[in-house]
Amino acid sequence: MAEKSIFAGPALRRLRKREGLTQAAMSTALGISPSYLNLIERNQRPVSARVLVQLIEQFDFDPRSLREDESIGGVDGLARRLADERFSDLAIDRDEVSEFLAAAPQAATAFARLYDRGGPEAGPVNDSLAAARREIERWQGHFADLDHAAEALADEMRLSRSEIGAALTERLREKHQLSVRILPLEVMPGAVRRLDLHARQLQLSEMLDRSSRNFHIALQLAELEHRKAISSIVAGARLADDAARQLFERHLMAYVAAAMLMPYGRFLRACDQTGYDFTTLLRRFGVSFEQLAHRLTTLQRVGQRGLPFFMARIDRAGQFSKRFSGASSATILESDASCPLWAVHEAFERRGELCVQPVVVDGADAGPDHWLTFARTVDAAGSTGEARFVIVLGVEARLATEMQAAKGIRLERDAAQAIGLGCARCHIVGCRQRSLPPRGAPLQIDSTVRGLTPFEFGTSA
Incomplete structure:
Protein backbone atom coordinates (compact mmCIF):
# COMPACT_ATOMS: atom_id res chain seq x y z
CA MET A 1 0.00 0.00 0.00
CA ALA A 2 1.43 3.41 -0.97
CA GLU A 3 2.32 5.77 1.85
CA LYS A 4 0.06 8.77 2.31
CA SER A 5 1.56 12.04 0.99
CA ILE A 6 2.47 14.61 3.64
CA PHE A 7 0.96 18.06 3.11
CA ALA A 8 2.47 20.43 5.67
CA GLY A 9 1.92 23.94 4.33
CA PRO A 10 0.68 25.61 7.53
CA GLU A 19 12.57 32.15 12.00
CA GLY A 20 11.88 35.56 10.42
CA LEU A 21 12.69 34.33 6.91
CA THR A 22 11.32 35.25 3.52
CA GLN A 23 10.28 32.47 1.16
CA ALA A 24 13.40 33.21 -0.89
CA ALA A 25 15.71 32.83 2.12
CA MET A 26 14.07 29.65 3.36
CA SER A 27 13.99 28.06 -0.09
CA THR A 28 17.73 28.70 -0.41
CA ALA A 29 18.36 26.95 2.92
CA LEU A 30 16.26 23.99 1.78
CA GLY A 31 17.80 23.82 -1.70
CA ILE A 32 14.51 24.34 -3.53
CA SER A 33 13.04 27.18 -5.58
CA PRO A 34 10.90 29.91 -3.98
CA ALA A 49 11.61 13.10 2.06
CA ARG A 50 14.60 15.22 0.97
CA VAL A 51 12.92 18.48 2.02
CA LEU A 52 11.89 16.91 5.33
CA VAL A 53 15.50 15.92 6.03
CA GLN A 54 16.64 19.47 5.24
CA LEU A 55 14.03 20.91 7.58
CA ILE A 56 15.28 18.69 10.39
CA GLU A 57 18.95 19.49 9.75
CA GLN A 58 18.63 23.22 9.04
CA PHE A 59 15.89 24.23 11.48
CA ASP A 60 15.79 21.46 14.12
CA PHE A 61 12.28 20.77 12.86
CA ASP A 62 10.21 18.25 14.85
CA PRO A 63 8.40 15.95 12.34
CA ARG A 64 5.82 15.16 15.01
CA SER A 65 4.40 18.64 14.51
CA LEU A 66 3.08 17.39 11.16
CA ARG A 67 0.70 15.19 13.13
CA GLU A 68 -0.57 17.93 15.42
CA ASP A 69 -4.11 17.22 14.23
CA GLU A 70 -3.98 13.89 16.12
CA SER A 71 -4.75 15.75 19.34
CA ILE A 72 -8.29 16.34 18.06
CA GLY A 73 -8.67 12.96 16.35
CA GLY A 74 -7.74 14.07 12.82
CA VAL A 75 -10.41 14.36 10.13
CA ASP A 76 -12.67 11.86 11.90
CA GLY A 77 -12.50 13.75 15.20
CA LEU A 78 -13.23 17.10 13.57
CA ALA A 79 -16.02 15.58 11.46
CA ARG A 80 -17.71 14.22 14.60
CA ARG A 81 -17.75 17.69 16.16
CA LEU A 82 -19.05 19.32 13.00
CA ALA A 83 -21.84 16.72 12.86
CA ASP A 84 -23.39 18.53 15.84
CA GLU A 85 -27.02 19.49 15.30
CA ARG A 86 -26.10 23.18 15.64
CA PHE A 87 -24.31 22.92 12.30
CA SER A 88 -26.87 20.70 10.56
CA ASP A 89 -28.10 23.45 8.24
CA LEU A 90 -24.56 24.01 6.87
CA ALA A 91 -24.30 20.58 5.20
CA ILE A 92 -20.56 20.35 5.87
CA ASP A 93 -19.21 17.31 4.05
CA ARG A 94 -16.04 15.32 4.67
CA ASP A 95 -14.11 17.07 1.87
CA GLU A 96 -14.68 20.44 3.53
CA VAL A 97 -13.56 19.04 6.87
CA SER A 98 -10.36 17.72 5.30
CA ASP A 116 -15.18 20.42 23.70
CA ARG A 117 -15.49 22.99 26.46
CA GLY A 118 -19.04 23.85 25.45
CA GLY A 119 -18.29 27.36 24.15
CA PRO A 120 -16.83 30.47 25.81
CA GLU A 121 -19.83 31.09 28.07
CA ALA A 122 -20.35 27.52 29.20
CA GLY A 123 -17.90 27.64 32.10
CA PRO A 124 -16.36 24.49 33.59
CA VAL A 125 -18.12 21.30 32.60
CA ASN A 126 -17.69 17.74 33.70
CA ASP A 127 -16.76 16.15 30.39
CA SER A 128 -14.33 13.56 31.76
CA LEU A 129 -16.13 10.73 29.97
CA ALA A 130 -16.10 12.61 26.67
CA ALA A 131 -12.42 13.46 27.08
CA ALA A 132 -11.49 9.83 27.74
CA ARG A 133 -13.53 8.74 24.74
CA ARG A 134 -11.80 11.28 22.50
CA GLU A 135 -8.43 9.87 23.56
CA ILE A 136 -9.60 6.33 22.73
CA GLU A 137 -10.85 7.49 19.34
CA ARG A 138 -7.54 9.28 18.68
CA LEU A 146 -0.78 -3.63 24.64
CA ASP A 147 -2.25 -6.03 22.09
CA HIS A 148 1.11 -7.67 21.40
CA ALA A 149 1.87 -7.97 25.13
CA ALA A 150 -1.53 -9.51 25.87
CA GLU A 151 -1.17 -11.93 22.97
CA ALA A 152 2.24 -13.04 24.25
CA LEU A 153 0.82 -13.59 27.74
CA THR A 169 -6.79 -18.67 37.92
CA GLU A 170 -3.60 -20.73 37.94
CA ARG A 171 -1.56 -17.78 36.66
CA LEU A 172 -2.96 -15.57 39.38
CA ARG A 173 -2.13 -18.15 42.05
CA GLU A 174 1.35 -19.12 40.87
CA LYS A 175 2.73 -15.71 39.88
CA HIS A 176 0.90 -13.41 42.29
CA GLN A 177 -0.12 -15.66 45.20
CA LEU A 178 -3.75 -14.69 44.81
CA SER A 179 -6.60 -17.17 44.94
CA VAL A 180 -10.02 -16.67 43.36
CA ARG A 181 -13.03 -17.00 45.65
CA ILE A 182 -16.68 -16.91 44.61
CA LEU A 183 -18.80 -15.25 47.30
CA PRO A 184 -22.59 -15.28 47.74
CA LEU A 185 -24.72 -12.25 46.92
CA GLU A 186 -25.39 -11.39 50.57
CA VAL A 187 -21.65 -11.12 51.25
CA MET A 188 -21.05 -8.83 48.22
CA PRO A 189 -24.39 -7.04 47.81
CA GLY A 190 -22.97 -3.93 46.18
CA ALA A 191 -20.01 -5.23 44.21
CA VAL A 192 -19.12 -7.82 41.59
CA ARG A 193 -15.36 -7.84 42.21
CA ARG A 194 -13.11 -7.05 45.15
CA LEU A 195 -9.38 -7.48 45.77
CA ASP A 196 -8.63 -8.47 49.37
CA LEU A 197 -4.86 -8.23 49.76
CA HIS A 198 -5.02 -9.20 53.44
CA ALA A 199 -6.63 -12.53 52.57
CA ARG A 200 -4.72 -12.71 49.24
CA GLN A 201 -8.00 -13.21 47.40
CA LEU A 202 -9.70 -11.94 44.29
CA GLN A 203 -13.33 -12.13 45.38
CA LEU A 204 -16.04 -12.39 42.74
CA SER A 205 -19.80 -12.30 43.09
CA GLU A 206 -21.73 -15.49 42.47
CA MET A 207 -24.02 -13.42 40.23
CA LEU A 208 -21.35 -13.19 37.53
CA ASP A 209 -21.66 -15.67 34.68
CA ARG A 210 -18.64 -17.63 33.46
CA SER A 211 -17.60 -15.13 30.77
CA SER A 212 -17.74 -12.24 33.27
CA ARG A 213 -15.74 -14.20 35.85
CA ASN A 214 -13.04 -14.92 33.29
CA PHE A 215 -12.97 -11.28 32.26
CA HIS A 216 -12.52 -10.05 35.84
CA ILE A 217 -9.70 -12.51 36.48
CA ALA A 218 -8.04 -11.35 33.26
CA LEU A 219 -8.61 -7.76 34.35
CA GLN A 220 -6.79 -8.42 37.61
CA LEU A 221 -3.87 -9.93 35.70
CA ALA A 222 -3.81 -6.88 33.42
CA SER A 232 2.99 5.10 30.07
CA ILE A 233 0.15 5.48 27.56
CA VAL A 234 -1.99 7.37 30.07
CA ALA A 235 0.91 9.72 30.88
CA GLY A 236 1.22 10.55 27.18
CA ALA A 237 -2.47 11.37 26.83
CA ARG A 238 -3.60 14.98 26.74
CA LEU A 239 -6.16 14.68 29.51
CA ALA A 240 -6.73 17.64 31.79
CA ASP A 241 -8.33 16.08 34.85
CA ASP A 242 -7.81 13.04 37.06
CA ALA A 243 -11.24 11.56 36.35
CA ALA A 244 -10.58 11.47 32.59
CA ARG A 245 -7.17 9.88 33.16
CA GLN A 246 -8.66 7.25 35.46
CA LEU A 247 -11.42 6.46 32.97
CA PHE A 248 -8.86 6.12 30.20
CA GLU A 249 -6.69 3.89 32.38
CA ARG A 250 -9.69 1.72 33.22
CA HIS A 251 -10.44 1.34 29.52
CA LEU A 252 -6.86 0.24 28.83
CA MET A 253 -6.99 -2.32 31.64
CA ALA A 254 -10.16 -3.75 30.11
CA TYR A 255 -8.54 -3.63 26.67
CA VAL A 256 -5.67 -5.85 27.86
CA ALA A 257 -8.09 -8.25 29.56
CA ALA A 258 -10.14 -8.62 26.37
CA ALA A 259 -6.96 -9.04 24.32
CA MET A 260 -5.94 -11.93 26.58
CA LEU A 261 -9.30 -13.65 26.15
CA MET A 262 -9.37 -12.96 22.41
CA PRO A 263 -5.69 -12.87 21.28
CA TYR A 264 -5.37 -10.76 18.15
CA GLY A 265 -3.98 -13.22 15.61
CA ARG A 266 -6.13 -16.17 16.64
CA PHE A 267 -9.23 -14.02 16.99
CA LEU A 268 -8.86 -12.34 13.58
CA ARG A 269 -8.29 -15.70 11.89
CA ALA A 270 -11.47 -17.00 13.51
CA CYS A 271 -13.35 -13.93 12.28
CA ASP A 272 -12.12 -14.44 8.72
CA GLN A 273 -12.73 -18.21 8.71
CA THR A 274 -16.28 -17.97 10.08
CA GLY A 275 -17.40 -14.82 8.27
CA TYR A 276 -17.59 -13.02 11.62
CA ASP A 277 -20.13 -15.56 12.84
CA PHE A 278 -21.01 -14.08 16.23
CA THR A 279 -22.40 -17.33 17.66
CA THR A 280 -19.26 -19.30 16.83
CA LEU A 281 -16.98 -16.55 18.14
CA LEU A 282 -18.89 -16.32 21.42
CA ARG A 283 -18.56 -20.05 22.02
CA ARG A 284 -14.98 -20.44 20.80
CA PHE A 285 -13.59 -17.67 23.02
CA GLY A 286 -16.01 -17.98 25.94
CA VAL A 287 -16.93 -14.30 26.00
CA SER A 288 -20.12 -12.26 26.26
CA PHE A 289 -21.70 -10.39 23.36
CA GLU A 290 -20.63 -7.06 24.88
CA GLN A 291 -17.03 -8.25 25.24
CA LEU A 292 -17.09 -9.51 21.65
CA ALA A 293 -18.49 -6.22 20.38
CA HIS A 294 -15.76 -4.22 22.13
CA ARG A 295 -13.07 -6.44 20.64
CA LEU A 296 -14.44 -6.13 17.11
CA THR A 297 -13.89 -2.35 17.20
CA THR A 298 -10.15 -2.78 17.91
CA LEU A 299 -8.92 -4.87 14.96
CA GLN A 300 -6.62 -2.29 13.38
CA ARG A 301 -3.17 -3.92 13.55
CA VAL A 302 -1.02 -2.80 10.60
CA GLY A 303 -1.04 -5.55 7.97
CA GLN A 304 -3.77 -7.48 9.84
CA ARG A 305 -6.84 -5.30 9.85
CA GLY A 306 -10.32 -6.58 10.49
CA LEU A 307 -13.60 -4.98 9.45
CA PRO A 308 -14.02 -1.45 10.86
CA PHE A 309 -16.94 -1.84 13.29
CA PHE A 310 -18.51 0.74 15.55
CA MET A 311 -20.14 -0.33 18.81
CA ALA A 312 -22.54 1.28 21.29
CA ARG A 313 -24.55 0.38 24.38
CA ILE A 314 -28.03 1.89 24.62
CA ASP A 315 -30.72 1.87 27.32
CA ARG A 316 -34.50 1.79 26.88
CA ALA A 317 -34.66 5.59 26.77
CA GLY A 326 -12.98 2.52 16.15
CA ALA A 327 -11.82 3.04 12.56
CA SER A 328 -15.35 3.22 11.17
CA SER A 329 -15.66 7.03 10.80
CA ALA A 330 -19.22 6.64 12.08
CA THR A 331 -21.24 9.76 12.89
CA ILE A 332 -24.31 7.65 13.68
CA LEU A 333 -23.28 7.70 17.36
CA GLU A 334 -22.86 11.48 17.57
CA SER A 335 -26.22 12.36 19.05
CA ASP A 336 -27.88 12.54 22.44
CA ALA A 337 -30.91 10.69 21.06
CA SER A 338 -31.41 7.63 18.87
CA CYS A 339 -33.99 7.13 16.16
CA PRO A 340 -37.05 5.06 17.19
CA LEU A 341 -36.99 3.41 13.74
CA TRP A 342 -33.58 1.90 14.50
CA ALA A 343 -33.84 -1.79 15.40
CA VAL A 344 -31.93 -1.22 18.64
CA HIS A 345 -35.29 -0.37 20.21
CA GLU A 346 -37.03 -3.42 18.79
CA ALA A 347 -34.24 -5.57 20.27
CA PHE A 348 -35.49 -4.86 23.80
CA GLU A 349 -38.64 -6.80 22.97
CA ARG A 350 -36.68 -9.71 21.44
CA ARG A 351 -34.41 -10.61 24.33
CA GLY A 352 -31.35 -12.58 23.29
CA GLU A 353 -32.13 -12.40 19.56
CA LEU A 354 -29.86 -10.72 17.04
CA CYS A 355 -31.74 -7.96 15.22
CA VAL A 356 -30.09 -7.24 11.87
CA GLN A 357 -31.01 -4.05 10.03
CA PRO A 358 -29.49 -2.10 7.12
CA VAL A 359 -29.88 1.65 7.65
CA VAL A 360 -29.20 4.89 5.82
CA VAL A 361 -28.53 7.75 8.22
CA ASP A 362 -29.91 11.21 7.52
CA GLY A 363 -27.43 13.99 8.29
CA ALA A 364 -24.26 11.85 8.06
CA ASP A 365 -22.63 14.25 5.59
CA ALA A 366 -19.20 14.02 7.26
CA GLY A 367 -18.90 10.24 6.98
CA PRO A 368 -20.44 7.04 5.60
CA ASP A 369 -24.22 6.86 5.89
CA HIS A 370 -25.09 3.31 4.73
CA TRP A 371 -24.60 0.70 7.47
CA LEU A 372 -25.52 -2.83 8.39
CA THR A 373 -26.26 -2.92 12.12
CA PHE A 374 -26.63 -5.78 14.60
CA ALA A 375 -28.41 -5.31 17.93
CA ARG A 376 -28.87 -7.66 20.87
CA THR A 377 -29.86 -7.33 24.53
CA VAL A 378 -27.43 -7.86 27.40
CA ASP A 379 -28.00 -7.78 31.15
CA ALA A 380 -25.72 -5.67 33.32
CA ALA A 381 -22.93 -7.72 34.91
CA GLY A 382 -24.04 -9.25 38.18
CA SER A 383 -27.70 -8.26 37.75
CA THR A 384 -30.69 -10.56 37.73
CA GLY A 385 -32.19 -8.96 34.63
CA GLU A 386 -33.41 -5.72 36.17
CA ALA A 387 -30.73 -3.70 34.34
CA ALA A 400 -20.58 -6.71 5.06
CA THR A 401 -21.21 -8.94 2.03
CA GLU A 402 -19.22 -11.93 3.37
CA MET A 403 -20.51 -11.77 6.94
CA GLN A 404 -22.47 -14.77 8.19
CA ALA A 405 -25.07 -12.55 9.86
CA ALA A 406 -25.66 -10.72 6.56
CA LYS A 407 -26.81 -13.87 4.73
CA GLY A 408 -30.24 -13.28 3.23
CA ILE A 409 -30.14 -9.53 3.95
CA ARG A 410 -30.52 -7.14 1.03
CA LEU A 411 -27.61 -4.72 1.18
CA GLU A 412 -28.68 -2.42 -1.62
CA ARG A 413 -29.20 1.16 -0.51
CA ASP A 414 -32.86 1.21 -1.50
CA ALA A 415 -33.55 -1.69 0.87
CA ALA A 416 -32.22 0.14 3.95
CA GLN A 417 -34.33 1.79 6.64
CA ALA A 418 -33.92 5.56 6.70
CA ILE A 419 -33.13 6.76 10.23
CA GLY A 420 -31.99 10.04 11.77
CA LEU A 421 -29.80 11.23 14.61
CA GLY A 422 -32.84 11.89 16.79
CA CYS A 423 -35.84 13.92 15.63
CA ALA A 424 -34.27 17.30 16.37
CA ARG A 425 -31.46 16.54 13.90
CA CYS A 426 -33.43 14.58 11.33
CA PRO A 438 -35.89 19.38 13.03
CA ARG A 439 -34.07 22.20 14.76
CA GLY A 440 -33.55 25.20 12.51
CA ALA A 441 -36.18 24.18 9.95
CA PRO A 442 -39.17 26.54 9.60
CA LEU A 443 -42.55 24.97 10.38
CA GLN A 444 -45.19 25.07 7.67
CA ILE A 445 -48.69 25.15 9.16
CA ASP A 446 -51.77 24.92 6.94
CA SER A 447 -55.06 25.26 8.82
CA THR A 448 -56.98 23.68 5.93
CA VAL A 449 -55.01 20.43 5.80
CA ARG A 450 -54.03 17.92 8.44
CA GLY A 451 -51.26 15.64 7.17
CA LEU A 452 -50.20 12.17 8.28
CA GLY A 458 -39.34 23.55 4.99
CA THR A 459 -35.63 23.71 4.35
CA SER A 460 -33.43 25.72 6.69
CA ALA A 461 -32.71 29.28 5.76
Missing part, protein backbone atom coordinates in the same frame (compact mmCIF):
# COMPACT_ATOMS: atom_id res chain seq x y z
CA ALA A 11 3.43 24.00 9.64
CA LEU A 12 6.16 25.22 7.25
CA ARG A 13 4.66 28.68 7.06
CA ARG A 14 4.63 28.97 10.87
CA LEU A 15 8.24 27.73 11.00
CA ARG A 16 9.35 30.30 8.40
CA LYS A 17 7.65 33.17 10.22
CA ARG A 18 9.09 32.02 13.55
CA SER A 35 8.02 28.96 -6.28
CA TYR A 36 8.19 25.34 -5.11
CA LEU A 37 8.21 26.43 -1.45
CA ASN A 38 5.21 28.63 -2.18
CA LEU A 39 3.34 25.60 -3.56
CA ILE A 40 4.26 23.56 -0.48
CA GLU A 41 3.04 26.31 1.87
CA ARG A 42 -0.26 26.46 -0.04
CA ASN A 43 -0.62 22.65 0.26
CA GLN A 44 -0.43 22.27 -3.51
CA ARG A 45 2.65 20.06 -3.23
CA PRO A 46 3.54 17.46 -0.58
CA VAL A 47 6.74 17.60 1.45
CA SER A 48 9.32 15.24 -0.06
CA GLU A 99 -9.69 21.06 3.60
CA PHE A 100 -10.26 22.97 6.85
CA LEU A 101 -7.84 20.74 8.76
CA ALA A 102 -5.20 20.81 6.02
CA ALA A 103 -5.34 24.56 5.42
CA ALA A 104 -5.69 25.77 9.00
CA PRO A 105 -4.82 23.05 11.53
CA GLN A 106 -4.36 25.47 14.42
CA ALA A 107 -7.71 27.12 13.74
CA ALA A 108 -9.29 23.66 13.55
CA THR A 109 -7.68 22.73 16.88
CA ALA A 110 -8.92 25.98 18.43
CA PHE A 111 -12.45 25.22 17.21
CA ALA A 112 -12.24 21.67 18.61
CA ARG A 113 -11.06 22.89 22.01
CA LEU A 114 -13.80 25.51 22.19
CA TYR A 115 -16.40 22.94 21.12
CA TRP A 139 -5.96 5.80 18.71
CA GLN A 140 -8.90 4.46 16.63
CA GLY A 141 -9.51 2.09 19.52
CA HIS A 142 -6.34 0.06 18.85
CA PHE A 143 -3.31 -0.03 21.18
CA ALA A 144 -0.69 -2.07 19.34
CA ASP A 145 1.86 -2.50 22.16
CA ALA A 154 -2.11 -15.58 26.31
CA ASP A 155 0.33 -17.80 24.39
CA GLU A 156 2.39 -18.26 27.54
CA MET A 157 -0.71 -19.37 29.44
CA ARG A 158 -1.92 -21.41 26.44
CA LEU A 159 -5.34 -19.80 26.57
CA SER A 160 -6.40 -21.57 23.39
CA ARG A 161 -7.40 -24.54 25.53
CA SER A 162 -11.06 -24.87 26.39
CA GLU A 163 -10.92 -24.05 30.11
CA ILE A 164 -9.70 -20.47 29.98
CA GLY A 165 -10.82 -19.70 33.52
CA ALA A 166 -8.61 -22.44 34.98
CA ALA A 167 -5.51 -21.12 33.19
CA LEU A 168 -6.19 -17.56 34.33
CA GLU A 223 -3.54 -4.59 36.45
CA LEU A 224 -0.75 -6.65 37.99
CA GLU A 225 1.35 -7.41 34.92
CA HIS A 226 0.79 -4.53 32.50
CA ARG A 227 0.37 -1.48 34.72
CA LYS A 228 3.69 0.07 33.66
CA ALA A 229 2.85 -0.06 29.93
CA ILE A 230 -0.67 1.22 30.59
CA SER A 231 0.58 4.05 32.82
CA GLY A 318 -32.31 5.61 23.77
CA GLN A 319 -29.38 7.01 25.77
CA PHE A 320 -25.83 5.95 24.94
CA SER A 321 -23.76 4.71 27.88
CA LYS A 322 -20.93 3.48 25.64
CA ARG A 323 -19.93 4.41 22.11
CA PHE A 324 -16.78 3.49 20.25
CA SER A 325 -16.26 4.40 16.60
CA ARG A 388 -30.86 -4.39 30.61
CA PHE A 389 -29.17 -2.72 27.67
CA VAL A 390 -28.82 -3.27 23.95
CA ILE A 391 -25.41 -3.65 22.36
CA VAL A 392 -25.32 -2.52 18.75
CA LEU A 393 -22.56 -3.21 16.24
CA GLY A 394 -22.33 -1.59 12.84
CA VAL A 395 -20.21 -1.89 9.72
CA GLU A 396 -20.50 -0.19 6.36
CA ALA A 397 -22.98 -2.16 4.25
CA ARG A 398 -20.54 -2.39 1.34
CA LEU A 399 -18.07 -4.27 3.58
CA HIS A 427 -34.80 16.08 8.11
CA ILE A 428 -36.54 12.98 6.74
CA VAL A 429 -39.86 14.11 5.28
CA GLY A 430 -43.08 12.22 6.03
CA CYS A 431 -41.85 10.22 9.04
CA ARG A 432 -44.90 9.21 11.08
CA GLN A 433 -42.71 8.39 14.06
CA ARG A 434 -41.50 11.99 14.37
CA SER A 435 -41.80 13.54 17.84
CA LEU A 436 -40.14 16.91 17.18
CA PRO A 437 -39.52 19.08 14.14
CA THR A 453 -47.27 13.56 10.29
CA PRO A 454 -47.54 16.02 13.20
CA PHE A 455 -45.03 18.49 11.73
CA GLU A 456 -44.53 19.86 8.23
CA PHE A 457 -41.37 21.87 7.67
